Amino acid sequence: MAGGKAARAPREDNPTGAARGEPPVRLGPLADFIGFHLRLAQEASFRAFAQRVGDPKLKPSRFAMLTLIHENPGITQTALSRASGRDKSTLTAALDDLVQRGLVLREKDAGDRRSYRLHLTAKGRRVLARLTEKAREHDLKLDRIVGPDRKREFLRLLARIATELE
Amino acid sequence: MAGGKAARAPREDNPTGAARGEPPVRLGPLADFIGFHLRLAQEASFRAFAQRVGDPKLKPSRFAMLTLIHENPGITQTALSRASGRDKSTLTAALDDLVQRGLVLREKDAGDRRSYRLHLTAKGRRVLARLTEKAREHDLKLDRIVGPDRKREFLRLLARIATELE
DNA sequence: TATTGTTATACTCTATAACTATA
DNA sequence: TATAGTTATAGAGTATAACAATA
Numbered sequence: 001m002a003g004g005k006a007a008r009a010p011r012e013d014n015p016t017g018a019a020r021g022e023p024p025v026r027l028g029p030l031a032d033f034i035g036f037h038l039r040l041a042q043e044a045s046f047r048a049f050a051q052r053v054g055d056p057k058l059k060p061s062r063f064a065m066l067t068l069i070h071e072n073p074g075i076t077q078t079a080l081s082r083a084s085g086r087d088k089s090t091l092t093a094a095l096d097d098l099v100q101r102g103l104v105l106r107e108k109d110a111g112d113r114r115s116y117r118l119h120l121t122a123k124g125r126r127v128l129a130r131l132t133e134k135a136r137e138h139d140l141k142l143d144r145i146v147g148p149d150r151k152r153e154f155l156r157l158l159a160r161i162a163t164e165l166e
Numbered sequence: 167m168a169g170g171k172a173a174r175a176p177r178e179d180n181p182t183g184a185a186r187g188e189p190p191v192r193l194g195p196l197a198d199f200i201g202f203h204l205r206l207a208q209e210a211s212f213r214a215f216a217q218r219v220g221d222p223k224l225k226p227s228r229f230a231m232l233t234l235i236h237e238n239p240g241i242t243q244t245a246l247s248r249a250s251g252r253d254k255s256t257l258t259a260a261l262d263d264l265v266q267r268g269l270v271l272r273e274k275d276a277g278d279r280r281s282y283r284l285h286l287t288a289k290g291r292r293v294l295a296r297l298t299e300k301a302r303e304h305d306l307k308l309d310r311i312v313g314p315d316r317k318r319e320f321l322r323l324l325a326r327i328a329t330e331l332e
Numbered sequence: 333t334a335t336t337g338t339t340a341t342a343c344t345c346t347a348t349a350a351c352t353a354t355a
Numbered sequence: 356t357a358t359a360g361t362t363a364t365a366g367a368g369t370a371t372a373a374c375a376a377t378a
Contacts, residue, residue, distance in 0.1 A: 025249040028237035029298055030230060034308040034317070035211045037324035039226060042208035043251065044331040045201045060205060061368085064196060071194035078336060083191040085209065090369055092338060114336040114377045132195055142200040145326050150319075151200070157320060158203035160311050165210040227345085244359060256346055258361060280354045280359040 038161075049138050057097065058131060065094065066120065066128045069104060074117040076109070103127055204327075211308065219300050223263065224293075229301060231260065232286065232294045235270060240283040242275070269293055 030036045049060050061084070068083055069075060077095065081088040095118070098104040103124035109115040120128060146154050196202045215226050227250070234249055235241060243261065247254040261284070264270040269290035275281040286294060312320050 025234060025241070025245065026237040028233050029301070030233050032321070033301060033305045034312065034321060034324070035215060035226065035301070035305055036230065037321055037328065038204070038208045038211050040251075040328035041324040041331075042204045044328045045204050048331045049201060059367090060201065064202065067194050067196050068191060071192040075191070076336075079191065085206075086368085087370060088337065089339085089371080093368090109336095112336080112378070116337075135195070135199060135201070139199045139201055141331070142327060145330050146200065146323050150323070153316075154320070154323060155198070155200060155203055157312050157316070158200070158207040161308060162203065162206035162210045164311050165207075165214045165307070225344095242359075252345090253347060254360065255348080255362085259345090275359095278355070278359080280352095282360075 045138075045142065048141070049135065052138050053131065053134050057101075058127075062094065062098070063128075063131050063135060065091075065098070066103065066124060066131065069118045070120050070125065070128055073119050076115045076117065078115075080118065098124070211304075214307070215301065215304050218304050219297065223267075224297060228260065228264070229294075229297050231257075231264070232269065232290060232297065235284045236286050236291065236294055239285050242281045242283065244281075246284065264290070 027036075046060055049063075050056070053059075053063075064084060065080065068080060072079075072083075075083075077091050078088050081091050084091075095104060095106065099106055102121055105119045105121055105124075106116040107119070109117050143151055193202075212226060215229075216222070219225075219229075230250060231246065234246060238245075238249075241249075243257050244254050247257050250257075261270060261272065265272055268287055271285045271287055271290075272282040273285070275283050309317055
């Protein structure tokens, strides 16, 4: 992780993290683009989450999958793929992994035998509980950065970007 | 693009984009996590940018590279890799491509002959100008979603997340 | 004919480690 | 010894297209 972690940004006026001693890098118009800062914030959040969880196989996307299955027991792979915005073909390998680790159960639908119904196993629920706890801690840190009074507004704006841009 | 574009989200109360007619998917705790919405917003922004630009090789990361080179003429690859938060090895291929397309010039540093100094070519500047224009249009749309009065605050929060999380 | 899920395949992005050429 | 950049290699994530089973 040594090389890639160079994205550290020691202070506000040096957001892209030029190393100590060097002249700071100019951002030009990037400095005012929401999209650019969205990317930096998302990457930072992603890395912080991964680091907190530890398991390199349980990234935010896997956490989201487990949550979606837990919250929508019996969801089909196609529905899950739509909900997570990925093609169904990309789910096969991820689910294979989750099933093999004993976290998810695939069972044939009795009515429509083309479909699988997805559920969490008891172990899956335990792992999800732990992950959710980690995610809560992680998000608490984000809350503190944003400020508790601004959180709802901030969430609303992010959600609007996601929905109105597609 | 048909399959993967299923991530559309037709209305606010159905943020993950379950298809028409189907019961909406429950998000559970994800609904309140900043990290989750950060990811959705970033992906939506990324896709919208790519679609607006057209050229599948000129994604936001390439745009950022070109801008950073333009704003910091003569920057070395290592400095650029730090500024963009990626390992230097990942830059080789991207720069090869940009050089081959005639957008970027790699020239040996006279003083330290291990280093390259990066510059944009005239064509590179033209392409960057076009990209910047597209990026401005794209970001204007984001501005409108966020609201002009809230933009500075929103940018500040995103930047704080990126800097304080690492 | 259409849909569910899988497979084959390919492309991109990223990282680590080992290498070279310099310093 | 240390640094700049390249190469070799690997892994994750994504997509499209073709396919088998089922509807």
